Amino acid sequence: MNTKAALNKRWQSGDNGLAIERLPAKESFKSRAYAALKEAITNMNIYGSDEPLLLDERDISERLGASRTPIREAVAMLEQEGLLRAVPRRGILVVRRTKAEVIEMIEAWAALESMAARLATARASDEAIAELRAFFKEFDLNRIERERCDEYSTANIAFHQALIRLSGSSLLAAMTDNLFFHVRAIRHRTIFEMDRAQRSASDHLEIIQAIEARDADRAERLVRDHTLRLARHVESHVNLD
Amino acid sequence: MNTKAALNKRWQSGDNGLAIERLPAKESFKSRAYAALKEAITNMNIYGSDEPLLLDERDISERLGASRTPIREAVAMLEQEGLLRAVPRRGILVVRRTKAEVIEMIEAWAALESMAARLATARASDEAIAELRAFFKEFDLNRIERERCDEYSTANIAFHQALIRLSGSSLLAAMTDNLFFHVRAIRHRTIFEMDRAQRSASDHLEIIQAIEARDADRAERLVRDHTLRLARHVESHVNLD
DNA sequence: TGCTGGTATTTGGTATGCCAAATTTCGACG
DNA sequence: CGTCGAAATTTGGCATACCAAATACCAGCA
Numbered sequence: 001m002n003t004k005a006a007l008n009k010r011w012q013s014g015d016n017g018l019a020i021e022r023l024p025a026k027e028s029f030k031s032r033a034y035a036a037l038k039e040a041i042t043n044m045n046i047y048g049s050d051e052p053l054l055l056d057e058r059d060i061s062e063r064l065g066a067s068r069t070p071i072r073e074a075v076a077m078l079e080q081e082g083l084l085r086a087v088p089r090r091g092i093l094v095v096r097r098t099k100a101e102v103i104e105m106i107e108a109w110a111a112l113e114s115m116a117a118r119l120a121t122a123r124a125s126d127e128a129i130a131e132l133r134a135f136f137k138e139f140d141l142n143r144i145e146r147e148r149c150d151e152y153s154t155a156n157i158a159f160h161q162a163l164i165r166l167s168g169s170s171l172l173a174a175m176t177d178n179l180f181f182h183v184r185a186i187r188h189r190t191i192f193e194m195d196r197a198q199r200s201a202s203d204h205l206e207i208i209q210a211i212e213a214r215d216a217d218r219a220e221r222l223v224r225d226h227t228l229r230l231a232r233h234v235e236s237h238v239n240l241d
Numbered sequence: 242m243n244t245k246a247a248l249n250k251r252w253q254s255g256d257n258g259l260a261i262e263r264l265p266a267k268e269s270f271k272s273r274a275y276a277a278l279k280e281a282i283t284n285m286n287i288y289g290s291d292e293p294l295l296l297d298e299r300d301i302s303e304r305l306g307a308s309r310t311p312i313r314e315a316v317a318m319l320e321q322e323g324l325l326r327a328v329p330r331r332g333i334l335v336v337r338r339t340k341a342e343v344i345e346m347i348e349a350w351a352a353l354e355s356m357a358a359r360l361a362t363a364r365a366s367d368e369a370i371a372e373l374r375a376f377f378k379e380f381d382l383n384r385i386e387r388e389r390c391d392e393y394s395t396a397n398i399a400f401h402q403a404l405i406r407l408s409g410s411s412l413l414a415a416m417t418d419n420l421f422f423h424v425r426a427i428r429h430r431t432i433f434e435m436d437r438a439q440r441s442a443s444d445h446l447e448i449i450q451a452i453e454a455r456d457a458d459r460a461e462r463l464v465r466d467h468t469l470r471l472a473r474h475v476e477s478h479v480n481l482d
Numbered sequence: 483t484g485c486t487g488g489t490a491t492t493t494g495g496t497a498t499g500c501c502a503a504a505t506t507t508c509g510a511c512g
Numbered sequence: 513c514g515t516c517g518a519a520a521t522t523t524g525g526c527a528t529a530c531c532a533a534a535t536a537c538c539a540g541c542a
Contacts, residue, residue, distance in 0.1 A: 028329075028495065030317065057524070067497045069310065072524085073317040076271065080318040088269075089504045089523060104412035111356030111413070115348060115465075171345035172352070175416070224356075269525065298494070308527045313494085329494060330534045 029066040033074035036064060041083055046094055046185045047240065054091035055084070081178070097182055099240040103231050109179045110227035112172050113164055117207065117223040120166035121216040128166055133208050157184060159204060163223070166211070186240065200226075270307040274315035277305060282324055287335055287426045288481065295332035296325075322419070338423055340481040344472050350420045351468035353413050354405055358448065358464040361407035362457040369407055374449050398425060400445060404464070407452070427481065441467075 037060070046053065057075070061068045075092055078084040086092045097105070120129075157180050164173050203226045210219035278301070287294065298316070302309045316333055319325040327333045338346070361370075398421050405414050444467045451460035 030495080058522095068524090069496055069498090073314055073495095076314040076317045077321040080321045086524075088525080089502095091523075101412065104410045107356060107360065107410060108353065108412050108416060111352045112349065114356075115352030119348065169345045169348060171342065171349050175349060271525080299492095309494090310526055310528090314525095327494075330492085330532095332493080 029064070029070035030073045033060070033064055033066060033071045034077055037071075037074055037078055038083070041078075041094055042181070042185075044094065046096060053094040053096075055094070056091060083181075097186075097240070099234070099238060102183065102186060102238075102240065103235055105179045105182055106227060106231040106234060109176055109183070110224050110231065112176050112179075113160060113227060114220045114224035116164040116167035116169065116172045116176075117211065117219040118167075118216045119169060119172075120163065121211050121214055121219045123168055124166045124211070129208070129211055132162055132166060132211070156200060163207070186238070270305070270311035271314045274301070274305055274307060274312045275318055278312075278315055278319055279324070282319075282335055283422070283426075285335065287337060294335040294337075296335070297332060324422075338427075338481070340475070340479060343424065343427060343479075343481065344476055346420045346423055347468060347472040347475060350417055350424070351465050351472065353417050353420075354401060354468060355461045355465035357405040357408035357410065357413045357417075358452065358460040359408075359457045360410060360413075361404065362452050362455055362460045364409055365407045365452070370449070370452055373403055373407060373452070397441060404448070427479070 037055075044053070055075075057068050057071055061071045064071065075084055075086060079086055083095060084092050085095050161173070161176070161180070164176050167173075203222065207219060207222045207226065210222055278296075285294070296316075298309050298312055302312045305312065316325055316327060320327055324336060325333050326336050402414070402417070402421070405417050408414075444463065448460060448463045448467065451463055
């Protein structure tokens, strides 16, 4: 009976000494379809036109060389994630966020990242914070050659992601990644980064200093205000609907 | 051509004056399976035993009177939501959160709700805030007869949900609903509400007062500290792993 | 009795086919 | 020429069947 129990438990988290994991375990078509679709949506200029962007199951299944079933499962997941919406008898369309929704996302982002700053101030090691500063320096130096706002936006988001990871909370990282995905999508449409570029640089520096000084309240407030400023900017200068 | 364009647009968000929506539109098996599974998981005592809780596709499809296909799509959605995890050749298991994960959730909750308090302070009408107070009073009065911690926890969460809705951000509401779902699941296991009950009552009152006074910083701080206190309590008094 | 090896069974992943609803097409009629 | 409507087509939802992998079972052997 001990043998049976051992066998039944073998598939669970392998606590046995042998350090070999379930090899390759070629990912399923579902997973691959999910990744492929998400990648495609990421590289899609969602707000480039006003036409409804719609996908076709059969078309996708042909291109990916799989049947409709795994594609439908992947679509169901992306639907749950808020990236797609399947309209019966119409097609699967890529959702466009309204301006109000984007603002809500940025506000949620502000909430999560300011909490991350607070947690990072309390928990992150000096070494980790130093890495953040190093990252920022590199970011700042490269900023000169990065004139195109797309690239600046990417670097900007990367900085914020690094900051969030300092908190040690993988949940905060996951939630903000999701928000970044949507916010990033409108960077093709707007150039709101340009007039924020200079200000962002000093903002980032202040944030790092606050964390280094282990001033949780200040770090939290700086991050929150920094991101809420973006929300207000979008509110007044961006037109999506 | 104008006719065609009009026809092509009819299915989109009905901006036409006619205020009738696609009637019943009997929800798909996928949706029903999703709802049924989520309901089942909600009413399940996830942390009651240490055995892995696993579901069987064929069993579920039989019970719901549908084929495996829509069930699989529903499972894929719940998997994306983090409630289930499909292990090949093993079954679909209900995920148990580790203590660290639950703490991260409460911290994220603190982040989102404190932001909601800030936004509510700036945006909510006096009438809406008054409703919050009324809700709190009813809540407080009923508290006496609600000795069982389960029910107190439910009422407690309802109060926080009402507060979040005051912010007017449906995104914050959606994100916290998701977190509440997981946190609520461990209420069967722990009685951490009992010793927090008294303190919560006064905390809630202070929060309402801060919002009424339109003191955004104070409201935000009170909400944050209130929820972070729960996180620390779980950290030191709850054992899940 | 306990272990080994091979077979039977279970189970998730995928392909395929059908169906009903909705759209589009296109011809008849005013 | 525009409109109406019926047939043809498209398309997503669902059911079913099959497969390969992994487990469970069991006979046989030490």
